[in-house]
Amino acid sequence: MWTFGRKLSVGFALSFALLLLIGILSYRGVDVLTQTSYQVSRTHSAVGHIGSVMSLMKDAETAQRGYLLTGEESYLEPYRSALTNVPRVLAELKPLLRENPAQQTRFNQAATMIDGLMQLHKDRIETRRANGLEAALKTVSLGEGKRRMDELRAVIGQMEEEENDVLRERAKDVESTATTVRAAIVWGTVAGALLVLIAALTLSRALSGQVGTAVKHVQRSSAELQAAANQQAAGARETATSMTEISTTISELLATSRQIADSAQRVVVIAEQTAGLARGGDGTLQSARESIAAMRRQIDLVVDHMLDLGRKSQQIGVVLDLVGELAEQTNILAINATIEATVAGDAGRRFSVVADEIRKLADRMTASTKEIRLQIDDVRGAVNTTVMATETGSKAVDAGARQFDDVAASFAKIAGQVVTTTDAAREIELSTKQQATAVEQLNVALSNTAQASRETEASSGQTSQTATELAEMSRDLLRLVQSQPT
Structure with a gap:
């Protein structure tokens, strides 16, 4: 149709x-x-x-x-x-x-x-x-x-x-x-x-x-519009009451949000101070690490010098062996010279005296060589002991350095966690402020909604009246149309 x-x-x-x-x-x-x-x-x-x-x-x-x-x-x-x-x-x-x-x-x-x-x-x-x-x-x-x-x-x-x-x-x-x-x-x-x-x-x-x-x-x-207008008026009254209750709840939520924002701001300040202390402790650990590294270098230098001293003691021992052999040979030569001087009689007496002095000198050299050898052996033993003690100290220094590294890594992690905590606290502060702003806007919107509900309630009466007038006008129009020839 x-x-x-x-x-x-x-x-x-x-x-x-x-x-x-x-x-x-x-x-x-x-x-x-x-x-x-x-x-x-x-x-x-x-x-x-x-x-x-x-x-x-x-x-x-x-x-x-x-x-x-x-x-x-x-x-x-x-x-x-x-x-x-x-x-x-x-x-x-x-x-x-x-x-x-x-x-x-x-x-x-x-x-x-x-x-x-x-x-x-x-x-x-x-x-x-x-x-x-x-x-x-x-x-x-x-x-x-x-x-x-x-x-x-x-x-x-x-x-x-x-x-x-x-x-x-x-x-x-x-x-x-x-x-x-x-x-x-x-x-x-x-x-x-x-x-x-x-x-x-x-x-x-x-x-x-x-x-x-x-x-x-x-x-x-x-007719339906008039009934709907009556229902709308009742619903508007209920909506206005609900909006009032919601507005009160929102006001309490706004106060709580502001308290959370203040607490988050204080957490940010404390976290920043902790981060500063962590950075200071990290600097101290860095200085201690440098001191341990210098100590390690000194110990390594002492070990090098001790090892060099041991090598030179060995060289001195070799020289002493040569001197000892030379003293023994000199002593033998002196004995042979004394024997030959005795055989020579008066002509070899002076030479016998010289040979005897040389033999005595060779005996003293041999005795001195033995004493020097004993002292060198003592020095060598002391050097070995020192080297062993130095190695033990070096190991202890290495262990201490590793512990300092672990402590430094722990401080770095602590500093990172503090930075993360600071960022999180700032985000919480920002989110809380945004939440507070949103709550304020919601409160305003709810107030406007409540006002609109009241206005809707007021206009529902006008709508009902308009529906009544519309019904009257439709009846008049129907009479006007039906009166025309078809």
Whole structure:
């Protein structure tokens, strides 16, 4: 079933389509008339140019005959004018004939004839000037100029006849187009009037039926609207009460959020102080680590020196072994010398004394070498003990350094945890502040909602009153519609 709006739309659409069709036909007719008028104007211009060419050629022929008979130059003025104007008129005429191939052919033929005639006129004028009247009349008596002029007249006549035929055809086209446009306007107007009349009758009937149905729907809807308005008023009162309770709860939540924000801010301050202390402890541990590293380097240096001392003690032992062997050899030599001195008697007594001194010196050297060896062995033992003690100390230093590294790593972790705690406390502070802001906004929104609920409660009465008035108006409209003829 079509609705009233759809029927109205279809009626207007048909009327618009018909009006558009009339406009299109009229526009096309006017456009054809305009084009035809332009072509007619161009054809008239072509006919005028053709007549001008023929008139100029006649003037040129008459002028040259007058000059041949009289010999006076004043007779040549029309001829000179033709020499100037004929090419111009032909140049203007040529584009006017471009749509007609037959006319173009005749135009080219006429242009050739005109050139021949003008040359013939020129030759006769030159003959008159050079040889006199008799020679000029003799050339005229041959009849060449008349023959050529007759041929030109024939071609020009054909061109004029062709253009006149075109004018008659275009006049018929104009009349036919005008008839079509008049018919389109007349019949389109009649059809439009009939269509509007039918649409008016159809819409009137549809208005009576559909508006009556719509009025009944409005009556039912007004009753439902009145009931809904009463329910809305009750709901608005309940909503206002709930909004008041929620607003109180939100206010308490806002106070709690502010306390949490203050506590979070204090946590941030304490965390920042702890982070500062952790960074200070990390610096102290770094200094202690550097001290242990320096101690380790000193111990390594002592170990190197002790090892060097042991190597030099071994070298001294080797030297002492050589000295001991040298002392024993010297002692043997001294004993042999003493024996030889004793055998020599008085001659070897002095040498015996020297040998005895050398032997005593060798004995003392041997004794000294043994003492030095004992001392070197003591030094070597002390060096070994020192090296072992130094290695033990070095191991202890390494263990202490590792412990310091562990402590430093623990401090670094503590510092990182403190930084994380600080960031978390700041985020908590920021989130709490945002929460407090959101709660404030929510409190404002709830206040606005409560106010809107109160306003809704107040407007529900107005809505109920409006529904009652709407029911009265629908009844009046129903009576008005039903009183119309269907």
